Every structure is written in structure tokens, then in C-alpha cells.
Amino acid sequence: MISDTINRKEGSSKRLALRSNTSTLVNVIVEGTSCSRFESEVIADKAVEVFGIGPYSPDAELQPGQMKWKAISALEPAGKPLAACQFKIITLTVHQLEDDQEVYLKYGRSAKRANQIVRMCEECYDQECLLTQEDLACILDCDVKTVRNDIRDYQKKHECLVPTRGNKKDIGPGITHRTKAIEKFIQGECPEDIARNMQHSLRAIERYITSFCRIVHCQSEVSDTLKTSLIVGCSLALTNKCLDLRDQYMKTAAYRERLEEIQTMGTRFWESVDSKKKAGQ
Known part of the structure; x- marks a missing residue:
């Protein structure tokens, strides 16, 4: 059976x-x-x-598994009534087949749902908005209590923050799961171990690491965070977070040991793709 x-x-x-x-x-x-x-x-x-x-693609239309959603602006203060808040239309990846199925087969249905919640919350925050637990329950067609339990368990187990509207006051000092993954990479863990320990897909972890290396190298070439964001095709918030991590770990032995790998990956993308892009494309 x-x-x-x-x-x-x-x-x-x-x-x-x-x-x-x-x-x-x-x-x-x-x-x-x-x-x-x-x-x-x-x-x-x-x-x-x-x-x-x-x-x-930075100019991509909706891909399979994506949807448009109206979310609360991240600038809105905590406790402000929803009826008085500003909303923005954003793009969310509800289903990412390869990633979600990898997590589902290895760790089960709850881990897959948590993976979806974390991904969508990160995407929303990158677009300067925040999802509520009610948003997530509606999108995933489940109970709000289920979403609340998934978020609580994920944050406790992995010691990182899921950026939701309810966590707004903690987002500043808090560490998100993407930041946690990049930190583990800088500290010497391999992508396979990071994915297993965080119950995340290997593809997603590799994307986080690649983006970090591209941003660090691109910034060294153009010395402009906005241009770096446009060239790499990521949000300004992600660019600033990656550069903050670089500055935080730059003088550590762990970072120096990873430096050659970071430069090699960043240089490869710069020579093949990034240097050919014009800021604003």
C-alpha cells in the first residue's frame, strides 16, 4: 500500500x-x-x-503558476485599518512546479505549502508590499489557522522570519529565509546541505546564491545600486540586502574562503549576460 x-x-x-x-x-x-x-x-x-x-526575464509576462494579487503597501504602518491602507497589484508565483514537487516528494505536503508561503511572501516584499495570513489562506485555498501554524513552525524551526503583514514590526532586524540561505553559503555550507536543512528546493537555493554573486560582482563594475538592480533584474531591496551581507561578512575568514567562488560566478554572468545589458532595459 x-x-x-x-x-x-x-x-x-x-x-x-x-x-x-x-x-x-x-x-x-x-x-x-x-x-x-x-x-x-x-x-x-x-x-x-x-x-x-x-x-x-525582467520583462516577462505571467508565467505558468503565477497570478496577479492586490497586496497592502509595505509603507503602511502596523495597526492601520485595512480599509484605509494603500494596495498595489503585484505578481506572485503560487506554483513553481519543479521546486514545489521536489519539496513535496522529499519532505511532504506541509513542507510544500510552507515553501509556497515563504516564496510568495518574499516576492511580495520585494515588490514593496506585504501579504496577510488571510491573503495566503485565500490563495492556497486553506484555513487561516493552517497558514498561521505553517508560518510559526517554519520560523521556529529555521530561525528566520517570514515577511507578512503581521510580522511588519519585526522585518527590520529579522532575518528572512533567503538571507539565511545566503549566510549559510558564505559560512561554507554547500547548496545541497542548505536545501536539506531548510527543507527547500535545491533550485531555489542555487538561485539565491547566483543572484548574490551576480549582485556583488555587478556592483563592483557599475558602483550604482539602482543600475545593478536593473542589470541583474532584481528588486532594489534585494540588491541592498545582498550588499549589506557582503559588507557584514567581507572581513571574515569564511567570506575570504568563498571570495574566489563568488568572483568566478559573478564574472561568468557579467561576461556572458550582464555587461551587455543597458541600464533601463
């Missing part, structure tokens, strides 16, 4: 993965070259990231 359940879960996951843009690109590479499927998957993963395809 247990074996049948596991097989059904894995079969469902594989069928869902076939709908992704990356899977389509993998099939094209396999059919048009002599590459194995494993080699094609590696090529496809790097292609969509390096060349700004799909969700990596």
Missing part, C-alpha cells in the same frame, strides 16, 4: 513536470542533439537562467 502511494506521488510529479518550460527545452535538446537527457537538463537549466528566459 505504501509503495503504491509513493509510486502515485512520483508519477503525478513527473506528469506535472512535463508542463514546464524547462521540460519543453530539454525535449528539444534531446531530439536535436546527441546529448543524453541528463546533459540536456543541465543545459536547459543554465540556458533559461543565463539568457533570461521565462521567469528569469
Whole structure:
């Protein structure tokens, strides 16, 4: 019985993965070259990231799994009645098939839902807004109590903050899960260990690390945080957070040991993509 359940879960996951843009690109590479499927998957993963395809494109329209949502501006003070708050239309990634299915198969349904909550809250905060627990319950079609418990358990287990409207007063000094992942990388942990310890997808952890390396190197080239944000295709808030982490750890032995890897990754993206972009594109 247990074996049948596991097989059904894995079969469902594989069928869902076939709908992704990356899977389509993998099939094209396999059919048009002599590459194995494993080699094609590696090529496809790097292609969509390096060349700004799909969700990596700064000008991308809604991707599969994304939605528009009206969220409260992060500038609104805590305790202000919702009826008097300013709302903005933002883009949220409710479903990210590869990431969500990886977490679901390894850690279960609750971890998958927590992964979705954390991702959407980070995306919302990057767009200078904050989601409420009611927002999240409505989007995920579950009870507010379930969302509240997921957020409480995640924050306690991983010692980091999920940026929601209810946590607004703690966001300044608090450490978000993305910051925690980058800190672990700087301190010497490998992406696989970070993903396992935080019950997160490896793809997402690698994206955090890549963005950090790109931002640090791009800033060294252009010396302008706004230009760096535009070139890398990320929010100004994320750029400032990554540069704060760089400054915080720059003089530590751990950072010096990672410095060559950070420079190598940042330089690769600068030479292949970032240096060719014009600020404002």
C-alpha cells in the first residue's frame, strides 16, 4: 500500500513536470542533439537562467503558476485599518512546479505549502508590499489557522522570519529565509546541505546564491545600486540586502574562503549576460 502511494506521488510529479518550460527545452535538446537527457537538463537549466528566459526575464509576462494579487503597501504602518491602507497589484508565483514537487516528494505536503508561503511572501516584499495570513489562506485555498501554524513552525524551526503583514514590526532586524540561505553559503555550507536543512528546493537555493554573486560582482563594475538592480533584474531591496551581507561578512575568514567562488560566478554572468545589458532595459 505504501509503495503504491509513493509510486502515485512520483508519477503525478513527473506528469506535472512535463508542463514546464524547462521540460519543453530539454525535449528539444534531446531530439536535436546527441546529448543524453541528463546533459540536456543541465543545459536547459543554465540556458533559461543565463539568457533570461521565462521567469528569469525582467520583462516577462505571467508565467505558468503565477497570478496577479492586490497586496497592502509595505509603507503602511502596523495597526492601520485595512480599509484605509494603500494596495498595489503585484505578481506572485503560487506554483513553481519543479521546486514545489521536489519539496513535496522529499519532505511532504506541509513542507510544500510552507515553501509556497515563504516564496510568495518574499516576492511580495520585494515588490514593496506585504501579504496577510488571510491573503495566503485565500490563495492556497486553506484555513487561516493552517497558514498561521505553517508560518510559526517554519520560523521556529529555521530561525528566520517570514515577511507578512503581521510580522511588519519585526522585518527590520529579522532575518528572512533567503538571507539565511545566503549566510549559510558564505559560512561554507554547500547548496545541497542548505536545501536539506531548510527543507527547500535545491533550485531555489542555487538561485539565491547566483543572484548574490551576480549582485556583488555587478556592483563592483557599475558602483550604482539602482543600475545593478536593473542589470541583474532584481528588486532594489534585494540588491541592498545582498550588499549589506557582503559588507557584514567581507572581513571574515569564511567570506575570504568563498571570495574566489563568488568572483568566478559573478564574472561568468557579467561576461556572458550582464555587461551587455543597458541600464533601463
